[in-house]
Amino acid sequence: MMDEHPRRSAHDVALAQYDEAVSLMPDLNPNAAAIMRVAKRELTVNFPVEMDDGRIEVFTGFRVHHSTVRGPTKGGIRYHPDVSLDETRALAMWMTWKCSLMNLPYGGAKGGVIVDPKRLSQVELRKMTRRYATEISVLMSPEGDIPAPDVGTNPQVMAWIMDTFSMHRGYSVPAVVTGKPVQIGGSEGRYDATGMGVMLLAREALKHLDIPIDGATVVVQGFGNVGATAARYMHGQGSKIVAVSDVYGGVFNPKGIDIPELQRYVAQHGAVTDFPGTERVSNSELLELECTVLIPAALEGQITKDNADRIRARIIAEGANGPTTPNADKVLADKGVFIIPDILCNAGGVTVSYFEWVQSLQSFFWSEEDVNRQMERLMVNGFDAVLHEAERKKLVPRMAAYTLAIARVAEALELRGVYP
Numbered sequence: 001m002m003d004e005h006p007r008r009s010a011h012d013v014a015l016a017q018y019d020e021a022v023s024l025m026p027d028l029n030p031n032a033a034a035i036m037r038v039a040k041r042e043l044t045v046n047f048p049v050e051m052d053d054g055r056i057e058v059f060t061g062f063r064v065h066h067s068t069v070r071g072p073t074k075g076g077i078r079y080h081p082d083v084s085l086d087e088t089r090a091l092a093m094w095m096t097w098k099c100s101l102m103n104l105p106y107g108g109a110k111g112g113v114i115v116d117p118k119r120l121s122q123v124e125l126r127k128m129t130r131r132y133a134t135e136i137s138v139l140m141s142p143e144g145d146i147p148a149p150d151v152g153t154n155p156q157v158m159a160w161i162m163d164t165f166s167m168h169r170g171y172s173v174p175a176v177v178t179g180k181p182v183q184i185g186g187s188e189g190r191y192d193a194t195g196m197g198v199m200l201l202a203r204e205a206l207k208h209l210d211i212p213i214d215g216a217t218v219v220v221q222g223f224g225n226v227g228a229t230a231a232r233y234m235h236g237q238g239s240k241i242v243a244v245s246d247v248y249g250g251v252f253n254p255k256g257i258d259i260p261e262l263q264r265y266v267a268q269h270g271a272v273t274d275f276p277g278t279e280r281v282s283n284s285e286l287l288e289l290e291c292t293v294l295i296p297a298a299l300e301g302q303i304t305k306d307n308a309d310r311i312r313a314r315i316i317a318e319g320a321n322g323p324t325t326p327n328a329d330k331v332l333a334d335k336g337v338f339i340i341p342d343i344l345c346n347a348g349g350v351t352v353s354y355f356e357w358v359q360s361l362q363s364f365f366w367s368e369e370d371v372n373r374q375m376e377r378l379m380v381n382g383f384d385a386v387l388h389e390a391e392r393k394k395l396v397p398r399m400a401a402y403t404l405a406i407a408r409v410a411e412a413l414e415l416r417g418v419y420p
């Protein structure tokens with residue numbers, strides 16, 4: 001989607017957000033500010049994969065560690081045709097702030113491969129994953145850097161990464177990756193965690209604004225793991241999901257869409273398009289529908305200065321990373337839209353990833369009930385902390401979240417000191 005010209009890259013957006021937050025922190029040590037502004041290390045890998053027809057295809061992938069100050073690095077792996085070093089760098093920085101805000105003992109990382117995974121057979125996907133995992137294994141370990149799913153990857157891909165790493169070591173190393181299937185040491189509740197967290201925070205924001213969740217209207221952009229799960233949980237709370245979209249387009253029904261039924265339809269047809277009882281809407285029309293809660297749960301850069309003034313949502317719950325640009329933020333703040341910023345709103349995933357890592361390290365497993373209870377506690381605490389900071393300092397929630405997160409990393413930096 002178009003933003004200001006020339007188009008702002010994801011990393012430009014991440015830096016603009018960072019610089020704005022730093023400008024709000026007069027006591028921040030300028031040396032710490034300079035260190036946090038750049039990624040610690042960035043790896044680009046080009047690697048061959050033998051395709052089903054015998055051809056060799058060369059893929060390009062990345063793994064970026066933004067910060068290692070508060071612990072090992074943590075962050076997902078994305079398979080998408082638009083993956084780039086610039087985008088991976090932005091996503092890694094956002095992971096640092098997300099982990100810091102949630103007080104998880106991690107720094108931020110992100111990885112990705114430039115590929116449309118839907119184009120590959122299962123065998124090709126497995127070979128590509130194993131080779132990419134091998135290429136980034138110089139950076140990956142349970143103590144150093146722990147990947148997880150993101151756009152275009154899933155528990156099966158995590159299982160292959162875990163297996164590849166384990167084959168190199170000669171024994172199973174489940175803690176090297178999170179978002180694994182439960183059967184090989186994954187955590188109960190991890191698959192639903194991001195979407196459930198989005199619902200929990202939408203619920204908290206609605207409560208704060210005195211709007212009942214039962215009957216609230218909801219629009220969801222993206223019907224992958226995050227969007228579909230958030231829609232299902234909002235539906236379960238009695239909210240009316242009036243529109244949903246995926247990469248192929250959207251569907252709209254002002255009376256509300258039966259989400260479990262839609263999930264069954266998507267499992268059969270591969271897309272939401274033409275779900276019975278709905279009208280078609282484009283992805284851009286969908287964002288501008290009137291609703292109580294808009295959940296962008298696809299890619300970054302969706303709500304920009306070009307469409308921000310046409311957004312008719314009371315609350316934006318950012319399931320995606322970076323869906324709203326800084327210029328759009330200003331327009332939306334003037335309109336009084338309550339934004340639950342990505343680093344808070346979608347932090348349920350990495351929070352349960354943390355629980356999974358702890359369980360994998362200890363080989364001691366929690367019940368789904370325990371996982372969900374601990375996650376809800378941390379998410380609600382995070383919301384309260386951000387709201388409190390926003391009110392105390394008269395900041396929008398995004399800047400409240402950023403300043404809290406950045407201050408915590410800066411504090412760790414100062415305590416550890418500069419080496420040597």
Ligand code: GLU
Nearest residue numbers: 075076148149150350353
């Ligand atoms: N990819 C997810 C995110 O953007 C999860 C990362 C993780 O669990 O490490 O937060």
